[in-house]
Amino acid sequence: MIKTGKNILKTLPQEIESVDERVKPFIRWAGGKQNLVLKLSEHLPKKMFGSYFEPFVGAGSLFFHNKFENPHLSDINPHLINSFISIRDSAEEVSNRLVFHKKRVSREYYYKLRDVFNKRKDQFTIDQAAIFIFLVHTSFNGIYRVNKKGEYNVPFGKGKPAIPDIAHLLKIQNKLKGVTITNGMYEDILSSVKRDDFVYFDPPYPPLNDTSFFQHYSIDKFPNQQQIELSEYAQDLNKIGAFVMISNAETPMIKELYKGWKVNKVSAYRYVNCKAERKAVSELIITNY
Template sequence: MVRFKNNIGPFIKWVGGKQSIADQLLAFFPKEFDCLYEPFVGGGSIFMATEWKNAAISDVNGWLIDTYKAIRDDWKQVADLLDNMPNEKPFFLELRTKHPNDYTTHFERAAAFIYLNKTCFRGLFRVNKKGFFNVPYGEYNRRYYDPGNLKRVGEILSKVEIFQGDFELCLSNATEKDFVYFDPPYYKLGGHSDFNRYTPDQFKEAEHLRLAALCRELDQRNIRWAVSNSDTPFTRELFQGFYATPVSARREINLNPKARNIQELLFTNYKVQTRTVELLEQGELVLA
């Protein structure tokens, strides 16, 4: 078992989060690059795993991105608000009736986001068409946030560029020296798109095609990229002509234990070399 020297973890639980396989993925990233771009940042387990020279993160989920900005601007304000939010069902239900736009400051929005995510059932994030959070209360009698971790996240975010928007919109400044890691909602075998709960919008075949087209364009610009996705005939066809490396994945949020250990692919436009030993030698990864 290895872990990252950074010792920072996501402050939310996110469907499709890469925390359990971050060590495998990082070992498959290129050895050197200037800026890590993560256009589907979600819970942020990859960019939090280690210290990058430069990083730019984005996601289409505005509430999530506001939360990152609030923690970057003043993590302590967010923590102080969380300290006054009891993990009790009546409080949860009351908070859930608020729309994300009802909050006066982005600190309040961020605290509500973290609170709802960490106290709701199975740590899901799901909103209805109107943008209201609609997951039931989780009844978990445990601490739902760690101020020390939030502080460290705030410190690393101070050096990171943060954008809200579609994955196509944040890469215009990327250069040949940079690297892009795409972690979209996965395509599910059987034709349905998986994990479409992050926003009211869905990630369908058309979006996967759009992503593959963008990857081809980046390839022409000599920008290196890696894309995580499920191993299906459709995804293999999307990235035909590029490299496909198997990654064994463990899905946290899945009621069927047999489906928790599945194989997924990392598509890349560069030849992958496993750098686990090297990262261990450099002290980036440490044995836990």
């Protein structure tokens, strides 16, 4: 049960955060906001707020950069969520397995482990979490992508992956202590949101153009209809008095959907084509406050 009213220790994240509590995500993620985290943090509500909800958590760039009260993190990707839960509950075990895999890194080992991961794709264990983290770090461009059968199919990329060490994982574990972490659709969490809570939505973006990188490579299917539904959920949250912040692409449809909201334009480097080239593009930080 979420605490309400006087029981909430309300926080102003920017003011009470100490540098030590900021941690880099343990994984790179398509659409990750690591390079926008300072700008996003400037747009957090200036007023005190209650619980924090991030239902498209991905690598959790904004969460790991700030201190939030009673955080709820969730994502549709079960392996990603399994890795968050495994680190929260068993960081040392995850680290031991990562050290083991890192010592053996090679093209052959990568493909062997990728087969193991795919054979066990319906298992959500510490072993599977460590393999997931290892594969994403060692893969081409550090991305997670599956085929129609749900099998991870990214080729080998890096012989010297920057796999998080034990010190990093313990910081992540510390940050995740007491955090509610669930696997599911973003809609699932919305009935828990109360007045004065803060919700950050970072959905998969609509493609910028016909050859946009993510149209080819993303596993996330988030068609226009879902963008429309998300904007309706955001309106509902606005009505109950929650603070809402949304990241999205600067497209005519997105601007139309959030007419009347505060829209801030920022520039970010993103992959924009199949050659994995990065380019500066405009993105939006949309708020109801």
